[in-house]
Structures are given as C-alpha cells and as structure tokens.
Amino acid sequence: MNEEDFDKVIDRFLPYRESREKGAEYRKTYGDVFDRRTLLAFYKLLKRSIEYVEFPISTGKEAIVFRARGKHDELLAVKVYLISRSNYKGLSRFIDGDDRFEHVHKTRDNIVFIWARKEYRNLKTYHANNVRVPEPVDMWKNIVVMQYIGDEEKPAPLMKDVMESLKRDFVFELIEEMKNMLRAGLVHGDLSEYNILVYEGKPWIIDVAQAVPKSHYLAPELLARDIKNIIKIGDKLGANLSKKELMKELEVI
Numbered sequence: 001m002n003e004e005d006f007d008k009v010i011d012r013f014l015p016y017r018e019s020r021e022k023g024a025e026y027r028k029t030y031g032d033v034f035d036r037r038t039l040l041a042f043y044k045l046l047k048r049s050i051e052y053v054e055f056p057i058s059t060g061k062e063a064i065v066f067r068a069r070g071k072h073d074e075l076l077a078v079k080v081y082l083i084s085r086s087n088y089k090g091l092s093r094f095i096d097g098d099d100r101f102e103h104v105h106k107t108r109d110n111i112v113f114i115w116a117r118k119e120y121r122n123l124k125t126y127h128a129n130n131v132r133v134p135e136p137v138d139m140w141k142n143i144v145v146m147q148y149i150g151d152e153e154k155p156a157p158l159m160k161d162v163m164e165s166l167k168r169d170f171v172f173e174l175i176e177e178m179k180n181m182l183r184a185g186l187v188h189g190d191l192s193e194y195n196i197l198v199y200e201g202k203p204w205i206i207d208v209a210q211a212v213p214k215s216h217y218l219a220p221e222l223l224a225r226d227i228k229n230i231i232k233i234g235d236k237l238g239a240n241l242s243k244k245e246l247m248k249e250l251e252v253i
Contacts, residue, residue: 009042012052041141049138049145057155075148086112094210097217112142119209120144129184133205149197149204156199171234174203186211189222192229
C-alpha cells in the first residue's frame with residue numbers, strides 16, 4: 001500500500017476526517033494500531049460494505065470494535081482482530097478438530113484470519129437458526145462486519161453492566177437462546193454476562209468465534225462451562241436453577 005492509498009483509508013475514519021488540524025496525530029495513531037495487512041483489509045471493505053468508520057465502541061486485548069456506517073447509511077459494528085496480538089496456541093485449540101476448517105493450513109501469520117472467518121461463519125449459522133446474534137454483513141482477512149446492536153446514541157450495554165435492572169425471566173430468555181444455539185449444531189463455549197448484550201429487553205449473543213460444532217472434542221467441556229455460567233446468572237437473578245434441570249431443559253441428558 002502506497003502513501004496515497006494509506007491516506008484514502010485513514011480518511012474514511014471519521015475522527016480523522018473531522019479533525020484535519022490533528023491529521024498527523026490521527027494518522028500516526030491508526031498507523032500504529034493497524035499494520036499494513038489490516039489497512040489493506042479495510043481498503044477492500046471500504047469499497048464493498050463500509051462507507052466510513054465513526055469511533056471505537058469496545059477495545060479488548062485481541063480486538064477493537066468500531067461503529068461504522070454502511071453504504072446505505074445503516075449502522076454497522078466492525079470488529080478488527082489485531083494481528084500483532086493473536087495467541088496462536090490459544091486460538092488453535094478451537095480450530096483443530098473443527099472439520100469446517102480441516103483444509104485450511106494454519107500458520108502463526110494467518111491464524112487470526114482463520115479466527116475472523118470462523119466468527120463470521122458461526123454468526124451466519126446462528127443467525128440462520130434464529131439465534132439472536134448480530135447479523136453478519138461482510139468479512140475480509142482479520143475484519144468482521146456485522147449488524148450494530150444499539151441506537152444512534154449508544155451501543156447496547158453488556159449484561160454485566162445492567163444486571164441489577166434485569167428480571168428473573170431474563171435467564172429463561174437466555175436458555176431459549178442456548179437451545180437455539182444447540183439446535184444450530186454449535187456450542188458457544190464462552191456464554192457469560194461479558195458476552196451478552198441487552199437491547200430492548202432481550203439478550204443478544206456476541207463473541208462467537210470460539211463456538212465449535214457439537215461433534216468437536218472440546219464441545220462437552222465448553223457446554224459444561226456455558227451451563228455453569230447460566231446457573232450463576234440464574235442465581236443472580238433469583239431463578240435458582242439446578243444443573244440437572246438446565247441440562248434436561250437443553251435436552252442434553
């Protein structure tokens with residue numbers, strides 16, 4: 001990517017566009033965070049599905065999520081996996097044994113690309129099976145574009161941040177989502193109040209990259225973790241679920 005193309009990409013980040021006097025500062029910031037491969041991926045998506053990027057809404061160790069606008073002015077969430085921070089061993093265990101990716105050659109350099117593709121594919125599978133997840137829109141390399149959950153003012157909050165406002169019935173909404181996820185043939189594996197958004201009184205499941213098919217060697221361990229987490233949520237909301245009752249409800253015993 002030459003300097004002119006670099007500027008074309010960075011110019012579509014709204015904070016940079018609206019702060020010309022700080023151009024050099026923003027240019028350096030984005031240049032430091034996103035390496036050449038990430039900027040090339042943005043370049044592709046800016047032609048295809050993204051009109052411009054507004055601002056970050058979530059920053060984690062391995063990914064940054066931005067709010068963006070699509071080609072029809074619709075709100076989008078753009079999840080960028082940071083190549084420099086990818087954990088090869090940590091991600092590989094969720095890919096090994098997944099027959100959907102058996103043909104893909106894994107290296108330390110491309111593991112994050114496979115991870116992004118896995119999240120996009122899992123979102124598609126869940127969405128097609130009536131699981132309340134952000135609808136996948138597009139993806140390229142280490143970037144996943146999806147439906148934005150929230151309104152013009154702010155993104156939907158994480159469940160952990162609004163737990164005190166939730167009613168007992170909310171956990172039963174979650175159990176229905178778990179049932180739909182299992183019917184879709186995938187185990188989420190990290191279903192907790194940190195990976196559930198609350199929007200218009202309903203749970204929205206996010207961060208699905210680690211989800212594996214029910215036939216995967218990690219599936220029993222991951223399902224047990226999800227069940228344990230839902231029981232904890234139930235306890236906080238006054239539902240007092242037992243492991244046996246929940247497993248029966250999920251039709252796993």
